[in-house]
Amino acid sequence: MSALPTGPRAPELSKTPADAAPPSRSAGPRRRRTGPARPAVLAAQLGLAVLFVAGWEVGSRTGIVDPFFFSSPAAVAGRIGEWLGSGEIAGHLLTTLLEAALALVIGGVLGLGIGFLLARARTLAAVLDPYIKVLNALPRVVLAPIFLLWFGLGIWSKVAFGVTLVFFIVFFNTYQGVREVDRVLVDNARMLGAKESQLIRHVLLPSAMSWIFSSLHTSVGFAIVGAVVGEYLGASEGMGYLIAQAEGTFDTTGVFAGMAVLSVVVVVIDLLVNRVERRLLRWQPARERAHG
Amino acid sequence: MADGEDDSAAVELRGVTMTYHGAEGDYTAVREVDLTVAPGRFVSVVGPTGCGKSTVLNAVAGLREPSAGQVLIGGEPLHGLNRRAGYMFQQDALLPWKTVVQNVAFGLELSGVDKAERLARAHEWVVRVGLAGFENAYPHQLSGGMRKRTAVAQSWIGDPDILLMDEPFGALDVQTRQIMENELLTLWTDSGKTVLFVTHDLEEAVSLSDEVVLLSAGPGSRVVGRYPVDLPRPRDLLDIRTTPRFTELYGAIWADLRNEVMRTYERASHGTAGAGAVQDAG
Numbered sequence: 001m002s003a004l005p006t007g008p009r010a011p012e013l014s015k016t017p018a019d020a021a022p023p024s025r026s027a028g029p030r031r032r033r034t035g036p037a038r039p040a041v042l043a044a045q046l047g048l049a050v051l052f053v054a055g056w057e058v059g060s061r062t063g064i065v066d067p068f069f070f071s072s073p074a075a076v077a078g079r080i081g082e083w084l085g086s087g088e089i090a091g092h093l094l095t096t097l098l099e100a101a102l103a104l105v106i107g108g109v110l111g112l113g114i115g116f117l118l119a120r121a122r123t124l125a126a127v128l129d130p131y132i133k134v135l136n137a138l139p140r141v142v143l144a145p146i147f148l149l150w151f152g153l154g155i156w157s158k159v160a161f162g163v164t165l166v167f168f169i170v171f172f173n174t175y176q177g178v179r180e181v182d183r184v185l186v187d188n189a190r191m192l193g194a195k196e197s198q199l200i201r202h203v204l205l206p207s208a209m210s211w212i213f214s215s216l217h218t219s220v221g222f223a224i225v226g227a228v229v230g231e232y233l234g235a236s237e238g239m240g241y242l243i244a245q246a247e248g249t250f251d252t253t254g255v256f257a258g259m260a261v262l263s264v265v266v267v268v269i270d271l272l273v274n275r276v277e278r279r280l281l282r283w284q285p286a287r288e289r290a291h292g
Numbered sequence: 293m294a295d296g297e298d299d300s301a302a303v304e305l306r307g308v309t310m311t312y313h314g315a316e317g318d319y320t321a322v323r324e325v326d327l328t329v330a331p332g333r334f335v336s337v338v339g340p341t342g343c344g345k346s347t348v349l350n351a352v353a354g355l356r357e358p359s360a361g362q363v364l365i366g367g368e369p370l371h372g373l374n375r376r377a378g379y380m381f382q383q384d385a386l387l388p389w390k391t392v393v394q395n396v397a398f399g400l401e402l403s404g405v406d407k408a409e410r411l412a413r414a415h416e417w418v419v420r421v422g423l424a425g426f427e428n429a430y431p432h433q434l435s436g437g438m439r440k441r442t443a444v445a446q447s448w449i450g451d452p453d454i455l456l457m458d459e460p461f462g463a464l465d466v467q468t469r470q471i472m473e474n475e476l477l478t479l480w481t482d483s484g485k486t487v488l489f490v491t492h493d494l495e496e497a498v499s500l501s502d503e504v505v506l507l508s509a510g511p512g513s514r515v516v517g518r519y520p521v522d523l524p525r526p527r528d529l530l531d532i533r534t535t536p537r538f539t540e541l542y543g544a545i546w547a548d549l550r551n552e553v554m555r556t557y558e559r560a561s562h563g564t565a566g567a568g569a570v571q572d573a574g
Contacts, residue, residue: 182383184381184383184384184385185385185387187355187379187381187385188379188381188385189387189398189402190355190373191353191355191373191377191378191379191447192378192398192399192402192446192447192450193375193399193402193403193450194402195402198402202387202398202401202402203387206387206389210389282430283388283389283390283391283430283432284388284432285432
């Protein structure tokens with residue numbers, strides 16, 4: 001099983017912050033006049049979607065693709081309609097989002113705190129370095145069964161799993177952000193009279209924040225991945241549970257419907273993250289923001 | 293308080309040697325530098341590229357401790373950071389996440405001045421450096437010259453006795469630079485502050501200073517000359533460069549600076565010289 005099946009960005013645990021957004025978004029239309037015109041791109045994008053869905057539908061009706069394995073857009077849409085109509089989906093979705101939110105907050109706070117500590121305490125960082133590398137290299141999915149044993153079938157096993165994913169992203173970005181803070185900014189603040197605690201508050205923390213926010217997309221994606229994968233392996237509610245149930249009865253329509261709902265939710269959350277980021281990092285020039 | 297003989301010196305360097313310990317061996321930036329700056333004087337340090345001018349400032353600021361020798365501030369040996377000095381860096385040192393007025397008020401904020409008062413005082417400074425209307429702009433929205441104005445206000449608002457300036461206007465275009473120099477001089481006149489100004493631009497040094505100190509080519513730079521500048525004050529920098537006395541002073545210092553510049557150039561163009569110098573230092 002592939003370790004990390006979904007997520008709004010290509011999942012990566014690199015030490016550098018992931019690109020926060022495609023440049024075309026933050027740069028705005030004024031700066032990208034050389035590229036193709038926006039309406040044309042939009043039309044092409046819509047056309048592609050229509051072509052794909054229509055091809056799928058036609059294929060499954062004519063029997064070119066086997067509806068048993070691939071279902072059909074109409075059936076998937078019907079199933080989503082049913083879910084929405086009965087309100088059944090709301091409980092599952094809320095459970096998954098709650099798990100993801102808890103994982104994001106807990107993993108974020110831990111990553112921030114420990115990242116800060118290790119960036120300031122060089123000796124401790126040197127001692128812990130190999131252990132952090134080993135933990136980060138560990139395919140996190142293997143932890144899911146043990147978390148199920150430890151924390152039970154409820155939400156906490158999924159939260160714990162999500163935390164192990166989010167923690168490392170925030171941790172590495174904080175660590176890097178604090179270590180790579182501009183020397184001149186620190187010297188200047190010290191010359192203006194900053195004590196260690198003031199240095200952290202006014203210089204190091206904001207500097208690290210820009211790194212952390214630029215990886216917020218990845219963190220949010222991983223939190224949701226953690227929740228869904230955890231539910232998939234053992235739960236009594238949640239989107240992952242819904243998909244696993246459908247799969248257990250060879251109900252491909254249910255699997256695809258679950259995937260579609262998840263995708264839409266993740267895209268919406270991603271857009272919200274964009275807005276939050278733009279607000280919090282408004283002191284950054286647009287260009288820098290786009291490149292993390 | 294101070295020893296009798298040091299009473300008059302705001303800043304004094306006694307045999308200061310600064311050695312950096314690097315992976316490829318030690319590098320001595322300056323060797324046995326002696327320098328005395330009387331209170332209220334404007335002194336410039338000039339020298340060829342890489343002669344350790346900034347290193348001298350860092351020693352006076354207390355950001356780096358000398359490997360040998362002593363820094364005295366007002367006659368007393370300096371330990372740790374120099375609390376009586378303000379520092380204007382060559383690079384941009386404004387906090388990018390603070391607005392102009394917040395950056396200017398930063399020093400006051402650090403020393404615990406309450407918000408209303410520090411913002412009021414910062415606002416006064418913003419107006420004084422000609423940035424009225426830009427209080428709430430972020431540094432990236434400003435031009436290079438405006439960022440320097442903010443930096444001037446940031447370092448002056450705390451009213452330090454000593455101002456250390458490390459090529460503060462080096463990155464600006466010539467016109468903006470002359471305007472900034474003029475305004476700096478206006479600000480400094482009658483302020484009683486001691487200024488130690490580092491630059492590689494001899495014109496700038498002569499036109500601003502009471503005294504120009506010449507450092508030799510690095511590594512291991514020493515003080516090779518001290519030149520009093522007796523141009524009358526107040527000076528109008530836009531005109532002063534064409535006066536005969538200016539040309540005369542400039543010519544005299546340039547004759548010596550030229551030698552040091554040539555030596556730096558020769559060392560840079562003969563690749564082996566650098567390596568030899570490093571061994572020499574270590």
